[in-house]
Amino acid sequence: MKTIFTVIKKELTDTLRDRKTLISAILLPALAMPLIILGVTKLQKNLMDKEQNKQLKVALIGAPENIVSQFNDSTFLVVDDVVLAGVNDSIENGSIDALLEFDTNFNEKISTLSSGGLKLYYKSTNLLVEKRIREKLDNYTAIIMNDRIKKLNISSETLEPLSISKIDIASPKEQIGKLIGGFIPYIFIILCFTGCMYPALDLITGEKERGTLETLLTVPASRFKILIGKTITIALVGIAAAIMAIAGMFLSLKFIDDIPQDFLNVINDLLGLKFILMLFAMLIPLSIFFAGLLSAIVVRASSFKEAQSYVTPLSFVIIIPAMIALMPGVELTWQTAWIPILNIALATKEIIAGTIQSSQYLVVVGSLILLAIMAVFFSLKQFSKETMVLK
């Protein structure tokens, strides 16, 4: 044990003095989430506000007067001199945002209680154009509907055979858990992996490349203990990266101005001891699994550059199951509980929603521990081969 502690102490000192590791494992995860969440939310809000308040230029061809009047406000400008033949160019060059072409018999159809036809020309990549025009047309539809109800002397209920009252039995925690629960593990799994990546490259391939590993193998400590010390250090940096990512995420959520109170309450509820302990019980074996796997792979490389070329494709392999967990309908089952990465992502989703079954959670933790042991054993096998540890 003393040897393992000696190795961990030295490796941690060495690693924490390395600016690249500090940036990739501590600073980047801590800042990434606030920057993504706060930055994207603010940017999205600004863009939406801008699009919502922008004056839309609309051309109306053959429009009845009571539709033209719908567009008589400061948020719309009705453009007159547009010909139908040049509609595409007009939209492309921005002289108009949309064109409404009404059928020649539109008024006749409306007055005979039929459907009046019209075509809407627009560019779907221009945000909110269709939505804002639809709102105007919906207003017109409501007026016509009222007229028809009066003319036909029927109740509005005649046209609405179903009256649905929705009673959602899912708690706000469950709703939010299902909505964003997949995103949280996606982020911390990836940042935990990248957090392990740099120290693995430095402590294994870096030592091999610099020749310090050869010197280290001349001390009376077993290779197993040296490797365990290195693996624990790599895993600790991975855990630190994941913690920084989660802390950054929760902190940034608290600082979003117009976040609903329900959402904030769920976030506050989540940050209890139970959630943290449950998360750690998965995070520790996950990090050891990453550390073992990375050590086993990078020990094969004779240079930092070569090791990076081995590790980069692996990060895609890690991302795929984490992304699958984001898909709707993918749930934690007895089968998915055994699939590495996917299981931790799905379990975190269930923990946040408060719907995790303890038996399934134990299977997830058990399978992660098993995987971590296998990864360390695999790395030890590689580390024991003399051709692997020498340049």
Add this chain to the structure above:
Amino acid sequence: MINVENITKEYALTKKQRKELQTNSTSVAAVNNVSFMCEPGRVFSLLGPNGAGKTSLLRMISTILTPSSGDIKVDGVSVIDNPQEVRRRIGFLTGSTNLYDRLTPGEIVKYFADLHGMERSVFNERKENLFEQLNINEFSKKRIGQLSTGMKQKVSIARSMIHDPSVVIFDEPTSGLDVITANSIIELIKQCKKEGKTVIFSSHIMSEVDLLCDDLAIIAKGNLIYNDTMDAYRKQSEGKSLTEAFINIVNQNN
């Protein structure tokens, strides 16, 4: 004492290597049935052209590599049966300093002392002596990355000698070093000899061999082709330079 007994080291060849070497053999012998003995208080030099097997042999003595057959006994302890005990008795030094750039000399020496399981009081006394002797105190708090090659080599020496090994292995210890730094290594080898340690070193520099060695062995293509005392070697060279004598021996056995 080092007793090398019929040692062989074979490396497995990959398909690509077999193609490059144009051979059907699945392995190649880097060291082939080599035997010699290094005695305490004497300096043993291992000579040979590049790729002769010197580094493989030194790595086997220091237990980094395991022999394919044969055995090596360091102070009577087998590298195969008890490699850990062998490692307690050896110090290993190469020309490339092999240190951790982000640690200080004090931290590196302490790390290796801890891995050797040294008692704190013994370590403190030994470190004090070594640091004073090698003039490390003046830069002991600076990180290795900030030190000159000469300073690094002094730290490397302290790291290799901190546990007071009875056997010291030097693998081309002066290669690539400036004259002053190389001289500090030569002085260290002389001191090790004076202290009665067993010293084995590999080198390409014949002047160093002439200056330091009591015994020498020459290996070529993994085979031991010469093993005698330095006096016998000088006599055999018959007025030729030591380098010429070395080339003659290697060529005769080619």
